[in-house]
Every structure is written in structure tokens, then in C-alpha cells.
Amino acid sequence: MNRQKIFPANRQGGWITNDYFYFTIAKSFLQQSKDLNLSNENRVKELKERTKTEEPQWDNETLSSYVHHLVYDDLKQLDAVCIATQIFACMAVEAFLNLYGVKRLSEKFYKRNLERLGISEKLKILITMCTQEILEDEDEITQIARRMFDRRNSLVHPKTKEINDFSDLIPSESTNHLERAKEAVEETELFFKKFEEIVGNEKVTPISGEVYKMDNKNEEQNGSDG
Numbered sequence: 113m114n115r116q117k118i119f120p121a122n123r124q125g126g127w128i129t130n131d132y133f134y135f136t137i138a139k140s141f142l143q144q145s146k147d148l149n150l151s152n153e154n155r156v157k158e159l160k161e162r163t164k165t166e167e168p169q170w171d172n173e174t175l176s177s178y179v180h181h182l183v184y185d186d187l188k189q190l191d192a193v194c195i196a197t198q199i200f201a202c203m204a205v206e207a208f209l210n211l212y213g214v215k216r217l218s219e220k221f222y223k224r225n226l227e228r229l230g231i232s233e234k235l236k237i238l239i240t241m242c243t244q245e246i247l248e249d250e251d252e253i254t255q256i257a258r259r260m261f262d263r264r265n266s267l268v269h270p271k272t273k274e275i276n277d278f279s280d281l282i283p284s285e286s287t288n289h290l291e292r293a294k295e296a297v298e299e300t301e302l303f304f305k306k307f308e309e310i311v312g313n314e315k316v317t318p319i320s321g322e323v324y325k326m327d328n329k330n331e332e333q334n335g336s337d338g
Contacts, residue, residue: 118242119216121311129211135204135300141197142297148190149290156183194289195267201296202264205257205303209234216242231261239310253306256299263292 159179163170170178180187213222213234226234232249235257239247247254 116218116221119218121212121215121242123215125215127211127214129207131204131207131211134200134207138197138200138204138297138300141193141200142293145190145194145197145290145293148186148193152183152186152190155186159183191289194293197293198260198267198296199264201300202260204300205260206231208304208307209238212242213238231257243311245310247310253303253310256303256306260296260299260303263296 156179159182160175163175163178167175167178209231210222210227213226216238217226226237229237232254235254236247236249239245249255249258
């Protein structure tokens, strides 16, 4: 019985994937986040200056609380776009790994054995199978993926906390969603860079803009929807 061998990453064929599209959205949302943040900062500054003139007797705490109330909806909009940035960055990484796995192992084998694995397990098994080099938890690319998806999981799988004391209402730390959004895009770019370093010159990541070819056509088409 002839068993299927692992395919080369640059084999010809047709694949539908959204990895590049997702990463483009993540970068677009990040830029929107930066623009919204700048707009909010300018509005807060303007409101504080105006309110100081209108209510000179207010102390700084009262002033800050009042202005925060006025811009609350804008701040929540900023948080929402920042969160979307992080989610789409992770979607780009996962979509790419699924593409790579299907190209190298075939869709049938990949779906049956790897598709539902966690991101770290999927990454380590794919790299180990396709390069014959064992990828460990300590490797930088594994840690990047784990950080990204741990943050994503905390966003898409929100937990409920029971309140036993008024002190429970005070958050232990304030999450800077804009910084997290920046990190998500930077880490996605670093993930693709590290992946290419590991697999060599296969040029298979969204960053490289690879053109995937159809076996039964003379035309070239982009394998991503971006």
C-alpha cells in the first residue's frame, strides 16, 4: 500500500483562505484605534479646560469623573475596536496555520487529526511533522502564539465573577486595550517572520503575498481574500 507523503509547501493547487484578509482588517482596526485615541485625548483636554472655567470650585477628582462620564461612550468604542484588532490578528494566525496544514498534509488528514487542536499543539505538531525539527514550548514562536491566544481567549470566553465584598468591584488592574492591540499586530508580524525562518524559503505567509496556482488553470489567483 502506497501511503501519502507530506506535500511540499509550494505545491500547486487551489485553496480558499482568509488569512491575509483577516490580517489586513487587524491592521486597519489598529489604525482606527490610534485615530480614536487621539480624538478622545483631544476631546478630554478640551472638556477639562472648558469645565474648569465653568466650574472653578471643582477639585481634580470631581472634574475628572465628570469628563470621564461625558466621554464614556467614546472610550468604550475605542475599547471595542482595540478588542476587534486582537481577535482578527489571532484569526489571521489560525487561518494561516490551517492553510499551511492543509497544503502540507491534505485537507482530509488535517481536518481529521489536527484542525481542532489548540493553537500551541497545532503549531508544534505541524512544524515537527513538516520540518523534522521538534518545536518546544520554550521556542519564541510558540510563546508568541500562546500569548496572543491567551489574551484572545480572555476576550471571547468572558468569565463571571461573584461579588462577596464591595472591594471586588474595584478592578485589580486597568487593561490598556490600545497597547494590547498594538502588541497583537506586532506579534502577528513577528509570528509570520519566525515561521518563515523555521520553514526556510517556502514563502507561504500572508506577509510574503504568495500567489497560489490552480493545477487545472493557466491563470494565477491569490489564495487569500485580501
